[in-house]
Amino acid sequence: MLLPILALLMVNPPAQTEHIGSAYGFVTLWRSHSLSGAAHPGVERAFLLIHGAGRNAEEYYRWALASTMAAGEIEKTVVIAPHFKSRAGGDSIEVGELEWNGGGWTSGEPAVVGRTTSYDVIDQILESLNSSERFPDLKEVVVAGHSAGGQFVQRYAAVNRMEARMHVPVRYVAANPSSYFYLNEMRMQLGATCSENGRCSGKFVKYWDAANCTTYNQYRYGMEKRTGYAAGSSEENILEQYPRRNVTYILGALDTRTDDSSLDRSCRAIAQGPNRKERGLIFFNYMKTQFNAAHSLEIAPGCGHSAVCVFAGPAGVKAVFGK
Template identity: 35%
Template structure:
């Protein structure tokens, strides 16, 4: 019989032999902590400013962005580019867009970008940084892909082209699934014309969708215009706020007052005498791109008064009496006569206000599509 002392010696000897033989289980490896996603930059301040180089002369334009455009980020799955209105207040629109991303719980997987199309041209008196592009403020302006006042070799659409190319770089954003280009008011004018004219849409390898909200005018694809009857009758258009449904009772024909508005079909209100970026494409190409690219048009229910920089020029009035009526008639004509698939959506209880529009639950689903 083995005594206690002998038993302990035997156990110790067995342990030593096992250790020497490599039979002792190795400790489980310690896993490194999971890499945390970068935190978004959310203030419209210098901390969120980035510069986008344009052309070969050292020219540049600025954007506000929640994440760097050049640092690899595998967490980003969606991009939202939000174009400002006529005041060129990219800081305000960056705050609107990041607020919308917060409500949509999309801050962590969405890069939000607000381009600043600033100008010291004509009546615009923005303070520009060294080498910053001064975009055209009048005529064929930044709203419609016009040439830069400081460099005629550049257009405002080239600026967004370059942003899209940066986003589509898989070395930087390997998991990006969709890019949304959105704008309100004058920004809506920009997006509607950029949608039809840009030449990068099919080249990126990443889907791009467009969201056009409450512009004052459109580039009509032919010389036809809405007839001032039914939902386009001025009195009916002004009372359009009474319904939350998209109006559809529109008729179309030659513009009867062309003698009083002889430039009604000139760019950027129509396709005639185009200049800037869009001048490099044929009418047929523009029509095909306008009809074929995915777009949602947002119309505020009560945007039926001439407020907020409303375009009351003869060329704009040829398209309808109110922003809402102009948009409803335009989308119906595009879909019925050119085979388009554009969507129209009324934003209930909103007027001409970007924050009301882009923070509405139904609109959050549009500007932050599932990925």
């Protein structure tokens, strides 16, 4: 399927952007339908795709369009790609536009100015989609992301308070994150790993190297000392809601490099596994065995650490559109 979909990437639809925000500032969205204008009857699904550390939101928007075209759902889907900018990262910032320091946007931290967190922005987008007047036929919302965007989505799925206010179901698709938000102090035994078939060569135990990595269970990697948006969600609520939420993890079959410069190699991440694929397999099994979570896993064949390979290929189309 991938080659025909790559041809779709040559499609060059008119640039469509919109601002969403609060009194503190705004974030720029790439989108196929206005979130503040006229009604959009016939739109049945919203597909949000969160960019990675490169913050290349326009490319992610076009890749999401390609995935939507591959599924044959372009007429029924509103595609949205928010842009979380960073001046330090080389982004051009408009007057009044929100920006984030470093990778704080991946875990729901506040913008440089004001109190708005990156997760508040997604809440606002979902609130706009929740309008039965603007989207009268909406049936579901899919919040997806790759790499740093996959981290964003996995944590947002765990801590957000917006899903309970939605009148349609919300699904989450986290592709190739470099690290995960664990719900307790348990980690896989040293040298052990897990398979996509639910088999692990070891057990989940209290982290074996905790004495040398004392922050391994602090947020963004664990429940302790939560900050930003996550600090407003109680541990009890997170433990209750995350295992029940509709979450799919996508792992590139070839995303196994340990020398990738973008791979998180902190001790907190190493506690979760040696590379992205194994970290994902371990975390998926962790959620299944420790919390009986009804989460799903897809392996993207032939894909390394590539958002376009994942989301324009069969694994991403299946995860987002069920096809």
